[in-house]
Amino acid sequence: MTLQEYTASAHNFEECMKCTICTAYCPVVPVNPRYPGPKQAGPDGERLRLKDPYFFNKALKYCLNCKRCEVVCPSGVKVADIIQAARIKYDRSKPKIRDRMLAGTDFMGTLARPFAPIVNGMTGLGATKAVLDATLAIDRHRTFPKYSAHGFEGWLKRHAREQAKFERQVAYFHGCYVNYNFPQLGKDLVKVLNALGVGVQLLEGEKCCGVAMISNGMTREATRHAQHNVSVLQKAVDKGLTVVTTSSTCTFTIRDEYPELLKVDNAGVRDALVLATRYIYQALESGAATLRFREDYHARIAYHTPCHLEKLGWGLFSQELLKMIPGVEFILLDSNCCGIAGTYGFKKENYEASQAIGKPLFDQVEAVNPDFIACDCETCKWQLEMSTGYTVKHPISILAEALA
Amino acid sequence: MRFDTVIIGGGLAGLTAGITLQEAGRKTVIVSAGQNALHFFSGTFESTEAERERITEFFVRAGIPVHFQDGQRLMPAGTFRPAALSLEDVTLFPQTPVSSKALIVNFSGFHDFFTAFLAEGLEKNGTTCRICTLDLPEMEHLRLSPSEMRSVNIARVMDSCWEKAVADIRVMHKDEDLILLPQVFGLKDASIPGKILAALPARAAFIGTMPPSVPGIRTQMQLKRRYEILGGTFLMGDEVTSAAIHDGVVSSITTRNLDTSRIFGEYFILASGGYFSKGLAATPVQVVEPLFRLDVAFEEDRNGWYRQDFFADQPYMDFGVKTDADLHAVKDGQPLKNLFAVGSILGGTRPDFGSAAGLALRTAFAAADAITTSKPQE
Ligand SMILES: Cc1cc2nc3c(=O)[nH]c(=O)nc-3n(C[C@H](O)[C@H](O)[C@H](O)COP(=O)(O)OP(=O)(O)OC[C@H]3O[C@@H](n4cnc5c(N)ncnc54)[C@H](O)[C@@H]3O)c2cc1C
Ligand code: SF4
Ligand code: SF4
Numbered sequence: 001m002t003l004q005e006y007t008a009s010a011h012n013f014e015e016c017m018k019c020t021i022c023t024a025y026c027p028v029v030p031v032n033p034r035y036p037g038p039k040q041a042g043p044d045g046e047r048l049r050l051k052d053p054y055f056f057n058k059a060l061k062y063c064l065n066c067k068r069c070e071v072v073c074p075s076g077v078k079v080a081d082i083i084q085a086a087r088i089k090y091d092r093s094k095p096k097i098r099d100r101m102l103a104g105t106d107f108m109g110t111l112a113r114p115f116a117p118i119v120n121g122m123t124g125l126g127a128t129k130a131v132l133d134a135t136l137a138i139d140r141h142r143t144f145p146k147y148s149a150h151g152f153e154g155w156l157k158r159h160a161r162e163q164a165k166f167e168r169q170v171a172y173f174h175g176c177y178v179n180y181n182f183p184q185l186g187k188d189l190v191k192v193l194n195a196l197g198v199g200v201q202l203l204e205g206e207k208c209c210g211v212a213m214i215s216n217g218m219t220r221e222a223t224r225h226a227q228h229n230v231s232v233l234q235k236a237v238d239k240g241l242t243v244v245t246t247s248s249t250c251t252f253t254i255r256d257e258y259p260e261l262l263k264v265d266n267a268g269v270r271d272a273l274v275l276a277t278r279y280i281y282q283a284l285e286s287g288a289a290t291l292r293f294r295e296d297y298h299a300r301i302a303y304h305t306p307c308h309l310e311k312l313g314w315g316l317f318s319q320e321l322l323k324m325i326p327g328v329e330f331i332l333l334d335s336n337c338c339g340i341a342g343t344y345g346f347k348k349e350n351y352e353a354s355q356a357i358g359k360p361l362f363d364q365v366e367a368v369n370p371d372f373i374a375c376d377c378e379t380c381k382w383q384l385e386m387s388t389g390y391t392v393k394h395p396i397s398i399l400a401e402a403l404a
Numbered sequence: 405m406r407f408d409t410v411i412i413g414g415g416l417a418g419l420t421a422g423i424t425l426q427e428a429g430r431k432t433v434i435v436s437a438g439q440n441a442l443h444f445f446s447g448t449f450e451s452t453e454a455e456r457e458r459i460t461e462f463f464v465r466a467g468i469p470v471h472f473q474d475g476q477r478l479m480p481a482g483t484f485r486p487a488a489l490s491l492e493d494v495t496l497f498p499q500t501p502v503s504s505k506a507l508i509v510n511f512s513g514f515h516d517f518f519t520a521f522l523a524e525g526l527e528k529n530g531t532t533c534r535i536c537t538l539d540l541p542e543m544e545h546l547r548l549s550p551s552e553m554r555s556v557n558i559a560r561v562m563d564s565c566w567e568k569a570v571a572d573i574r575v576m577h578k579d580e581d582l583i584l585l586p587q588v589f590g591l592k593d594a595s596i597p598g599k600i601l602a603a604l605p606a607r608a609a610f611i612g613t614m615p616p617s618v619p620g621i622r623t624q625m626q627l628k629r630r631y632e633i634l635g636g637t638f639l640m641g642d643e644v645t646s647a648a649i650h651d652g653v654v655s656s657i658t659t660r661n662l663d664t665s666r667i668f669g670e671y672f673i674l675a676s677g678g679y680f681s682k683g684l685a686a687t688p689v690q691v692v693e694p695l696f697r698l699d700v701a702f703e704e705d706r707n708g709w710y711r712q713d714f715f716a717d718q719p720y721m722d723f724g725v726k727t728d729a730d731l732h733a734v735k736d737g738q739p740l741k742n743l744f745a746v747g748s749i750l751g752g753t754r755p756d757f758g759s760a761a762g763l764a765l766r767t768a769f770a771a772a773d774a775i776t777t778s779k780p781q782e
Contacts, residue, residue: 021439024556024616033548040552071641074438074681271663282665285405313642313661316405316433332632335640 011078011085011260016043022069022079027337028062031356035062038069041086042079049086056090062353063087064341065215066307081260088219088261095217152183156190156202163190166199171236171243173229173273175250176208177378185246188400189276193244195403196280196289203232203243209250212343214261226264229254233269243269244276246396248309248376251275255312275309277376277395278317284324292404293325300329301398302370304361304384306377307337318376318395325402331368336361340383355387362387374398407433407637409775410657410669412644412695413683415440416761417747418675419627420768423466426634428776433667434636435659437643441680441748445620446612447587448477449489450762459489459765466630468594468623471496478584480518480612482525489762491619493590493597495609503582503607505532509573510586512537513546513553516614517586536576540568559591559618566596570603583608588618594626647672647696649735654696654743671775674698674725674733675747675768683749684723691723696743699726699734701753724751731771744771 016039023029023037036045041060048055060083069079152174156163163169170193178186190200207229210222233254236243245251254273258264283289301322305315323330339358344350365373365388372391373384381392409425411418414436425432449470456472463470468491475496476484487496506526508519523533542565546557562569566589573583587610590596597619601608610619632638642661647654656666676683676695685694686709691702702723703709709720725733725745731754732739746767752759757766 019443020554020556020616021443023552023554024443024621025439029552029557030560033545036549037552040549072439074440076437076643278665311641313639313659316637316639319637320405334629 011046011082013043013046013077013082015075016073016077017075018044019074022073022077025068025072027066027068027339027357028064028353031353032062034059036060038063038079038083042069042082043077046082046086049090053090056086058091058093060087061091062350064307064337064344064357066337066341067311068307068337071311078260084214084257084261087217088214091217093217150183152179152186153202155183155187156200159190160201163194163199163201166194166197168198169241170198170200170279171203171241172200172276173203173206173209173233173243173245173250173254175206175245175247175378177247182378185394185397188394188397189244189246191400192280192291192396192403193276195291196283198283198289200244201241204235206232209247209253210262211249211253211257214253214257215341216343219262223262223264226254226258226262226266230258230264230266230269233266233273237269237272241272242279243273244279245273246276246376246394247378248275248306248312248314249379252308252312275312275314275317275376277321278314280399281317281321284321291324291399293327293402294404295326297325297327297402299327299398299402300331300371301374302331302333302365302368302372302390303395304333304338304365304373304375304380304392305335306375306380307341309376310335315376318374321399322374322395325399328402331370333361333364333368333373336364338380338383338387340379354383358383358387365390405433405662405665406668407431408669409433409671409673410667411435411673411675412657413440413675413677413681413747413749414628414638414640415675415677415681415747415764416442416445416627417677417764417768418673419624419631420462420765421673421675421746421772422631422636422638423462423627423634424769424772425775426631426636427465428772430776432636433639433669434631435639435642435644435657435667437682438641439624441677442620442624443616445617445623445761447491447494447610447617447619448485448487449765450487450758450760452758452762453488454758454762455766455769456489458769462765462769466626468626469598474498478609478611479525480522482522482528484529491623493587493594493601493610493619495601495607497609503531503580505580506534506582506584507573507577507580507606508533508535508584509576510535510537511543511558511588512539513543514555514558514586514588514613515553516555517588517611522584522611531582534578534580538569538572540565540572542568554616555586555588555613555618556591556616556621558586558588562589563591563593563596566600567603570600574605577605581606584611585609586613587611588613591618591622592625594622644676644695649696649740652738653741670742672743673768673771674743674745674749675764676749678721678724678748678751681748683747684725684751686720691720693725693749696733696735696740698745699737700724701726701751722752724753725749726753730774731767744774746771 023039026038028035029037063083067080174186207225210225213222258266309315339354375392384392408430409432411422411434414434422432422434472489473496477487510517510519519535583606642659644657647657654672656668691700728739731744733743733745747764757763
């Protein structure tokens with residue numbers, strides 16, 4: 001063992017050379033001066049916290065965990081991991097009821113779905129929103145994602161027999177959003193994969209990936225979900241299945257946040273979990289399959305890369321697939337956080353910052369004036385649709401509608 | 405994934421090569437492990453005149469006005485350095501001393517601009533200096549986090565209220581024939597510095613601050629945008645981890661994020677920078693290029709790496725990857741047929757292309773030209 005191995009810290013804060021590049025690109029710094037910025041909150045603060053936990057600063061909660069600081073750091077410092085790990089280790093405050101509610105996407109979904117029409121009506125009403133705003137500090141400007149009365153899991157179970165007929169098979173980690181809010185995306189994925197000659201099956205009981213629990217201080221619950229999901233994924237891997245996903249944030253959380261923040265070992269399943277866009281791109285590239293597109297498809301599409309997809313480094317698969325569709329005019333939007341960051345933007349105290357962060361992106365969308373926006377993230381979709389008025393479609397759904 | 409040319413490193417050299425190739429209709433990708441030395445770039449390229457027209461036009465197409473003009477650049481410590489090619493908002497002085505009286509303006513609480521140093525240096529050259537501080541209500545909220553009262557944060561505020569700063573300076577100004585300001589203007593809008601120079605009551609200049617550099621970040625953002633508008637694929641925050649070489653030809657690379665999905669290319673350009681960017685790495689006994697293990701020109705005797713005088717030119721800065729006449733990188737004594745090395749990874753090995761940022765530009769042009777003019781390979 002070398003000296004370096006003895007002295008290395010968990011998230012390599014000592015590699016920081018104090019260049020402040022991370023702070024220059026952090027989306028929160030310009031809009032919230034109370035936030036100390038990634039360099040100070042991350043590697044600099046870590047030095048102090050290791051001496052005395054007294055130096056833990058509550059303002060670390062303003063971090064979006066967007067990972068942009070890590071993407072730009074020339075020294076490979078895991079800046080955001082340092083910050084999130086510090087929150088987990090030192091923050092002793094209990095999450096508020098509101099935060100628990102927002103974080104429990106699984107729980108809320110299970111509860112709300114049978115009553116979807118009622119819940120949708122209620123959370124949409126001005127009066128209900130004002131009550132949520134006043135009692136729970138959920139900002140009244142926010143539109144709640146609609147709950148779908150028929151979950152995706154039920155739908156796929158009903159179609160299990162025909163899916164099993166395909167020789168090649170993948171498992172699908174659909175996530176809460178597809179199951180409770182937007183089953184159509186799951187159906188679109190099945191359509192595209194079937195066109196490639198691939199059948200889709202469910203995992204044996206996936207749970208919410210836990211991203212919102214991590215960001216709302218519910219570490220114990222998040223760890224339980226992580227352990228559960230890793231064991232479920234392992235079963236699929238043991239059967240030789242690749243597991244595809246449609247949410248860039250779920251994918252990122254399971255691949256990287258489980259081991260880095262929750263210390264849940266995912267080594268056996270990490271490489272088997274891929275975004276569907278990557279899976280499809282590779283299938284087409286290898287020549288194993290082809291897709292036929294409509295000849296009359298025309299769309300001017302502005303593509304927004306979600307922060308976690310940028311961190312994963314897989315945005316190019318979605319981009320290349322969209323460019324492949326004849327009749328698509330593709331415009332890449334500048335790299336800019338939309339500001340929602342999962343549940344962050346739903347909180348009343350963050351609403352203004354959230355909108356200010358996204359403003360350059362909203363302005364660019366308006367200037368480009370596309371037919372619609374393409375994006376792989378469900379919370380970016382809510383934010384962009386609310387803030388720009390343009391429809392946001394998932395690249396998989398665009399592929400599905402362009403298929404011949 | 406397959407590209408005509410795969411570029412490793414997204415600093416000035418990598419972006420220049422990428423833009424030039426995209427302009428020639430080639431399909432390229434840039435993989436870059438984080439940001440680069442442009443964030444420390446003060447706005448002046450080195451001082452040679454070579455390829456004046458090509459460089460000027462290249463920047464103008466990217467929306468970055470530059471000028472060539474023989475003169476002296478005023479440095480943060482009040483000394484002068486010769487310069488020729490600079491961003492347009494860099495003032496070059498024909499001779500020293502530059503003025504009889506100078507007004508140095510700083511923002512109150514901004515510690516990355518050393519007004520006392522600047523004044524001391526200038527007074528040695530016969531300029532009388534007066535230092536004033538600006539207090540704008542718009543800056544108040546920045547002070548909530550004094551540790552981050554940095555150039556970029558001030559520049560963001562100034563992008564929207566530079567006119568107020570100008571108005572205050574006009575009030576402060578007496579009879580000085582020179583006004584000096586920190587380089588914290590025009591982060592997103594390159595036209596602001598020029599407007600400020602025109603609106604001030606005397607000749608003015610922006611002086612470099614501690615990093616990160618505002619004009620450097622602006623230049624980086626504009627070049628990256630230009631590259632993407634031209635259809636280039638920029639993979640920010642990813643790192644090339646290995647390369648496959650057969651018979652002196654590079655066939656593909658792997659990256660940390662794309663793991664099993666290899667990136668194939670007909671040509672490869674290594675623009676991974678110097679020690680700062682880890683394009684070169686020093687071990688106790690040698691200087692190595694970590695990715696391809698290319699041949700590196702360096703002094704065998706370690707005692708010859710440094711000079712005791714901190715401010716002297718340091719020999720280790722001249723070490724760099726070996727190349728043939730056409731910038732093909734050399735490995736085990738043989739040039740690799742489709743790998744070019746450009747930018748600061750060359751250190752001082754290619755003085756024929758200039759130094760510093762000028763070297764990055766000219767070697768990037770040369771590699772891109774070699775690629776666009778050569779016949780497709782088998
Ligand atoms: C602190 C500092 C200040 C400077 N100031 C000036 C100045 O004011 N004027 C001037 O003319 N010159 C200046 N220079 C000189 C500078 O080196 C050049 O101007 C020029 O910016 C170098 O560009 P480059 O593209 O060769 O390298 P860099 O800008 O260093 O870019 C290299 C890039 O490659 C990436 N990289 C490295 N390894 C890998 C890998 N394995 N996979 C993927 N990516 C990788 C790095 O992350 C980095 O982004 C300065 C240099 C430094 C270090
Ligand atoms: S970008 Fe990286 S090296 Fe620079 S200050 Fe931030 S953490 Fe440190
Ligand atoms: S993760 Fe995002 S919000 Fe948090 S410090 Fe890094 S850049 Fe800033």
